[in-house]
Amino acid sequence: MGVVSSRVWSVCNIKHQYLGIRSEPSTSLNERNQKKLLLIAMSALTSVSQGVLLNHTLVTEFLLLGVTDIEELNPFLFVTFLTMYFVNVAGNGAILTIVILDPRLHSPMYFFLGNLACLDICYSTVTVPKMLENFLSTSKAISFLGCITQLHFFHFLGSTEALLLAVMAFDRFMAICKPLHYPFIMNRQVCIQMAFTIWAIPFLHALLHSIMTSRLNFCGSNHIHHFFCDVKPLLELACGNTELNRWLLNTLTGTIAIGLFFLTFLSYFYIITHLFLKTRSCSMLHKALSTCASHFMVVVIFYAPVLYIYISPASGSSLEEDRIIAVMYTVVTPALNPLIYTLRNKEVRGAFNRKIRIQL
Numbered sequence: 001m002g003v004v005s006s007r008v009w010s011v012c013n014i015k016h017q018y019l020g021i022r023s024e025p026s027t028s029l030n031e032r033n034q035k036k037l038l039l040i041a042m043s044a045l046t047s048v049s050q051g052v053l054l055n056h057t058l059v060t061e062f063l064l065l066g067v068t069d070i071e072e073l074n075p076f077l078f079v080t081f082l083t084m085y086f087v088n089v090a091g092n093g094a095i096l097t098i099v100i101l102d103p104r105l106h107s108p109m110y111f112f113l114g115n116l117a118c119l120d121i122c123y124s125t126v127t128v129p130k131m132l133e134n135f136l137s138t139s140k141a142i143s144f145l146g147c148i149t150q151l152h153f154f155h156f157l158g159s160t161e162a163l164l165l166a167v168m169a170f171d172r173f174m175a176i177c178k179p180l181h182y183p184f185i186m187n188r189q190v191c192i193q194m195a196f197t198i199w200a201i202p203f204l205h206a207l208l209h210s211i212m213t214s215r216l217n218f219c220g221s222n223h224i225h226h227f228f229c230d231v232k233p234l235l236e237l238a239c240g241n242t243e244l245n246r247w248l249l250n251t252l253t254g255t256i257a258i259g260l261f262f263l264t265f266l267s268y269f270y271i272i273t274h275l276f277l278k279t280r281s282c283s284m285l286h287k288a289l290s291t292c293a294s295h296f297m298v299v300v301i302f303y304a305p306v307l308y309i310y311i312s313p314a315s316g317s318s319l320e321e322d323r324i325i326a327v328m329y330t331v332v333t334p335a336l337n338p339l340i341y342t343l344r345n346k347e348v349r350g351a352f353n354r355k356i357r358i359q360l
Helices: 002-023 029-055 071-101 108-136 144-177 188-214 231-235 243-278 282-311 319-344 346-359
Strands: 061-064 141-143
Touching: 061 108, 061 144, 071 108, 071 319, 071 346, 108 144, 108 188, 108 319, 141 144, 144 188, 144 231, 144 243, 144 282, 188 231, 188 243, 231 243, 243 282, 282 319, 319 346
Parallel strands: none
Antiparallel strands: 061 141
């Protein structure tokens, strides 16, 4: 708008110059030619200013095009994703309840597992309800503020899960490789401080993305080729320079994701090495590997699609692929996490059975 204002101001200056010339008597052919040139310049600048004002429209809402462009699939997808969302909320809610109520699960491992269960419920709730609504709606609209809010909480909770998985891997490393130091290092106060850090730092990281994206100018189409508001599809609609936003997405977010994945993988590498070199009991080895296998499965399921979308070059994946892969870590992964932990963890299964027997 600053460019438009300067051009309108130039037009006004030209008008004043032209009027000043008209007030003087025309004495030569050169002066008449100057008048004609000023008239032509004034008309041209006026038309340019009007064109810029018309083209620079303020976007107040976006349209989410959804998972697929095939309308016939919407009823089937609605039922499928609603079922998975119910499994997610019910399964993670049950794990969170058991961890809180059962005194036998009041340990650092299950404290962080409870955080993961709460996180998975919130993570899906950011995107899935709006997606389900759009399956049945014809408008598919989301306000500008709603879009930025969804973007913020999506990146906030996604970064929180990546950091939480790294802390859970470190907890297993300390419990298995440093058992004598474990009670002193992973005490209650340290766990609470870790939990606060896990939730606080990603909030600031996501706030950076939401502020930088909200400052962009959006003109032309407001159709987002996705089922939720994310940085990548919004940058495709932005006018002007988006280099800083893309750098933040690819370099900063990519570095954080790769760094946390490396730390998580390193913890499990040391755990596996320690188990095979130091553990003499087959039963202890099987129990430790079973616990680590559950954690590692969650890590792989979470990181595989995330790294593909946010680390791959912009030209390496299409928006269609991004939408399909995004379904994995926003809908499928949070629904699988409670199944993985309840099926592979004897303590959680035992706590469930005890609570069921008490209720009966």
